[in-house]
Amino acid sequence: MGSTLKKVSQLLVSKKYLKARASKPGVNKVKHVNKGDACMYRITDKRDLSPIDYFVEVEAPHVAKAWKPGQFVVLMTHEKGERIPMSVYKNDNGRIGMFIRKLGKTSYELYYDFKPGDYIYSFVGPLGKALKIKNYGNVVFASDAVCGQAENYATLRAMKEAGNYTISIQSFENAANVYPEEFLAKPVADEYYLTTDDGSVGMKGHYLDVIKKLIEEDRVDIIFAGGKLGSLAKLAELTRPYGIPTYTTVRQIMVDGTGMCGSCRILYDGKVKFACRDGPMFDAHKVDWEDVLRRDKRFVELEKIAKERYLKSRGVI
Amino acid sequence: MPRRKLIKERVPTPERPVEERVKDFGEVNLGYTFELAQKEAERCIQCPADYAPCIKGCPVHINIPAFIAKIREGDMKGALRVIWNDNVLPAITGRVCPQEDQCEGACVVGKVGDAVDIGKLERFVADYTREKGIDEELFQEMVSNRPERKEKIAVVGAGPAGLTCAGELAKMGYKVTIFEALHKPGGVLMYGIPQFRLPKEILERELDRLKRLGVELRTDHVVGKTITIKELLQEYDAVFIGTGAGTPKLLNIPGILSMRIYSANEFLTRINLMKAYKFPEYDTPVAVGDKIVVIGAGNTAMDAARSALRLGAEVTIAYRRGREDMTARIEEIGHAEEEGVKFEFFLNPIEFISDEEGKVKAVKFMKMRPLEERDSRGKRKIEPTGETVTLEADTVIIAIGLEPNRIITEDCDLETNPDGTFVVDENLMTSTPGVFAGGDAIRGEATVILAMGDGKKAAKSIHEYIQSKKAS
Numbered sequence: 115m116g117s118t119l120k121k122v123s124q125l126l127v128s129k130k131y132l133k134a135r136a137s138k139p140g141v142n143k144v145k146h147v148n149k150g151d152a153c154m155y156r157i158t159d160k161r162d163l164s165p166i167d168y169f170v171e172v173e174a175p176h177v178a179k180a181w182k183p184g185q186f187v188v189l190m191t192h193e194k195g196e197r198i199p200m201s202v203y204k205n206d207n208g209r210i211g212m213f214i215r216k217l218g219k220t221s222y223e224l225y226y227d228f229k230p231g232d233y234i235y236s237f238v239g240p241l242g243k244a245l246k247i248k249n250y251g252n253v254v255f256a257s258d259a260v261c262g263q264a265e266n267y268a269t270l271r272a273m274k275e276a277g278n279y280t281i282s283i284q285s286f287e288n289a290a291n292v293y294p295e296e297f298l299a300k301p302v303a304d305e306y307y308l309t310t311d312d313g314s315v316g317m318k319g320h321y322l323d324v325i326k327k328l329i330e331e332d333r334v335d336i337i338f339a340g341g342k343l344g345s346l347a348k349l350a351e352l353t354r355p356y357g358i359p360t361y362t363t364v365r366q367i368m369v370d371g372t373g374m375c376g377s378c379r380i381l382y383d384g385k386v387k388f389a390c391r392d393g394p395m396f397d398a399h400k401v402d403w404e405d406v407l408r409r410d411k412r413f414v415e416l417e418k419i420a421k422e423r424y425l426k427s428r429g430v431i
Numbered sequence: 432m433p434r435r436k437l438i439k440e441r442v443p444t445p446e447r448p449v450e451e452r453v454k455d456f457g458e459v460n461l462g463y464t465f466e467l468a469q470k471e472a473e474r475c476i477q478c479p480a481d482y483a484p485c486i487k488g489c490p491v492h493i494n495i496p497a498f499i500a501k502i503r504e505g506d507m508k509g510a511l512r513v514i515w516n517d518n519v520l521p522a523i524t525g526r527v528c529p530q531e532d533q534c535e536g537a538c539v540v541g542k543v544g545d546a547v548d549i550g551k552l553e554r555f556v557a558d559y560t561r562e563k564g565i566d567e568e569l570f571q572e573m574v575s576n577r578p579e580r581k582e583k584i585a586v587v588g589a590g591p592a593g594l595t596c597a598g599e600l601a602k603m604g605y606k607v608t609i610f611e612a613l614h615k616p617g618g619v620l621m622y623g624i625p626q627f628r629l630p631k632e633i634l635e636r637e638l639d640r641l642k643r644l645g646v647e648l649r650t651d652h653v654v655g656k657t658i659t660i661k662e663l664l665q666e667y668d669a670v671f672i673g674t675g676a677g678t679p680k681l682l683n684i685p686g687i688l689s690m691r692i693y694s695a696n697e698f699l700t701r702i703n704l705m706k707a708y709k710f711p712e713y714d715t716p717v718a719v720g721d722k723i724v725v726i727g728a729g730n731t732a733m734d735a736a737r738s739a740l741r742l743g744a745e746v747t748i749a750y751r752r753g754r755e756d757m758t759a760r761i762e763e764i765g766h767a768e769e770e771g772v773k774f775e776f777f778l779n780p781i782e783f784i785s786d787e788e789g790k791v792k793a794v795k796f797m798k799m800r801p802l803e804e805r806d807s808r809g810k811r812k813i814e815p816t817g818e819t820v821t822l823e824a825d826t827v828i829i830a831i832g833l834e835p836n837r838i839i840t841e842d843c844d845l846e847t848n849p850d851g852t853f854v855v856d857e858n859l860m861t862s863t864p865g866v867f868a869g870g871d872a873i874r875g876e877a878t879v880i881l882a883m884g885d886g887k888k889a890a891k892s893i894h895e896y897i898q899s900k901k902a903s
Contacts, residue, residue: 176657196714219714236614238651372612372653373836374677375697381688405688408789412690416716423711
């Protein structure tokens with residue numbers, strides 16, 4: 115075995131095992147048909163948000179009834195699927211709407227293999243702690259990735275109802291990635307900023323630039339944020355000197371989502387906390403971000419295998 | 432009765448050869464055949480029921496000599512009837528009970544030779560009757576004349592306690608709904624205990640039976656989040672909580688957040704519930720290296736170690752106490768050793784050392800030494816020697832215990848103990864009338880059989896509670 119091969123194989127489960135499985139006929143067939151009473155959750159809507167993100171809505175009255183901003187859900191597309199945590203955009207009429215990025219196997223699969231009217235296998239929630247919705251004054255929600263964009267709308271919708279002055283900042287890479295107007299947080303924002311990295315639409319820059327400006331103007335009472343972990347870590351450093359309360363979603367790899375496995379543990383205020391049970395929103399100033407960023411990469415190699423295997427089977431790559 | 436000669440040696444149960452079984456997750460012990468079971472049953476000296484130490488040693492007091500007598504007679508339906516009187520899931524308990532500390536530990540034959548293999552005989556009765564469809568006949572007889580009652584009971588958690596409680600109540604005619612947080616029922620029987628020790632088909636059969644009793648199962652419901660105990664009480668006449676002890680304890684030492692350090696719960700859940708050993712046919716991965724250290728020496732540690740071994744790794748179990756103080760079932764320790772798991776004793780972890788990427792690469796231990804004095808559980812106390820030792824490891828699995836998951840208590844005002852277990856009275860009722868609890872949710876970390884015992888007892892208490900409420 116060559117040295118590179120050896121290096122790669124070290125990353126895997128037992129390499130012998132994987133090899134044996136890969137050579138088995140039939141293993142590469144990955145299309146699943148969900149039928150019968152085992153799959154209970156109907157997809158009611160699915161639309162493109164951008165070339166990389168999409169919106170999906172699932173009928174799940176048990177979750178919709180109890181869900182509150184700050185909480186998330188866990189879904190499985192089929193019996194052999196993973197349990198994937200998802201942020202929530204909306205809960206209306208017993209349905210939960212979510213924004214999903216085409217990133218790993220499950221998100222691609224849900225995009226390509228499932229259409230409105232199809233059923234998914236499992237849908238559980240709400241999980242995690244709800245945010246305290248009250249009148250804080252000037253409330254900012256900033257986001258620069260798919261889960262954060264969903265939370266942006268969901269949180270400010272409730273904050274506005276609670277009498278806050280709501281400021282929404284949504285950052286995208288470029289004009290092509292910006293969502294259609296109806297999926298932006300504009301309707302629930304008293305003040306709204308849209309930024310793109312290249313300035314192709316809206317302001318050129320990132321939500322961090324806008325927040326800097328708002329802080330200078332002394333117009334911020336509390337900040338919530340979600341999206342890319344790297345930006346959240348920077349946000350924590352930005353607001354720390356001013357002592358502005360800053361709460362961010364700490365997205366971590368989870369299995370059950372109910373505090374049973376400890377996969378999503380983070381170091382918070384010097385103590386081990388579970389993102390699923392004690393979060394997912396945490397005081398950003400108390401989070402050990404270096405550690406969070408590192409743990410996010412735990413399954414990178416294996417995630418890539420699953421994704422590429424699926425995309426190949428679909429003829430996408 | 433003619434005087435029988437005491438046979439000191441056990442009739443062994445066939446097992447799959449080591450080389451074969453470590454390559455897959457199929458069951459290791461194959462159980463007795465009819466002939467072997469009858470031969471082993473002959474060894475029982477049939478202590479009278481009012482004396483038999485095995486009955487006293489059994490947490491649910493199965494009339495063991497009686498069911499063994501039925502095996503000798505070849506009346507397997509009769510044997511199953513005796514067992515079902517006290518335990519409706521013998522195929523499971525026969526496989527997972529720590530018999531050496533219970534019935535077999537008390538067996539009189541065990542004083543002069545090997546104890547009668549009560550666990551394997553119990554399992555035989557369950558497996559044989561299932562194979563021949565005899566259990567189904569008996570089941571139909573037992574449920575044919577059940578009354579119909581209109582009261583509704585909610586059972587929280589589909590593990591050993593909840594399933595037993597639901598089954599008993601359904602047999603009494605109540606309308607039972609089980610709420611389960613995960614996408615599959617079974618609790619620890621599903622996510623915790625591996626296939627090679629408890630094939631999941633056994634569980635499926637029990638679940639199917641509950642379904643046919645009219646028990647409704649709602650998966651994907653996290654009580655405390657999706658629905659609260661208070662909401663359940665508005666719709667149901669009583670509630671049973673069997674939520675177990677599902678939160679892993681982690682070591683509070685430097686480096687605990689290094690990558691490739693799993694709680695045994697995460698590792699086993701990935702493998703058993705999510706079938707990560709079949710990745711990428713199944714989507715959930717489990718990243719393990721070639722050198723795994725498992726910390727702890729209970730059944731969970733053995734399960735994790737043997738699962739890791741089956742993924743192709745070299746596995747060492749490190750335990751802070753000595754060999755004789757390991758808490759796992761003797762059979763599991765034996766199997767682990769046979770399969771090539773290494774054991775290191777008197778090593779207490781003090782630090783996880785990781786590489787520049789943050790992946791664990793070694794575990795630093797304090798060497799311990801035993802003292803003469805024993806603690807409240809009868810284990811020898813230990814003290815540090817001051818000498819440290821480092822074991823190389825690219826994956827670590829922590830199996831040092833579990834505590835109740837507090838999610839359920841967040842949204843209710845049930846009284847709990849400091850360790851998160853529910854406070855219950857002698858009828859297993861919590862501080863809220865109509866809400867009962869059992870299993871690990873009240874015991875911390877105990878056994879499947881005790882949880883089943885609680886489930887059964889709680890069903891009786893719930894029945895009495897509802898009847899007395901109706902009378903008043």
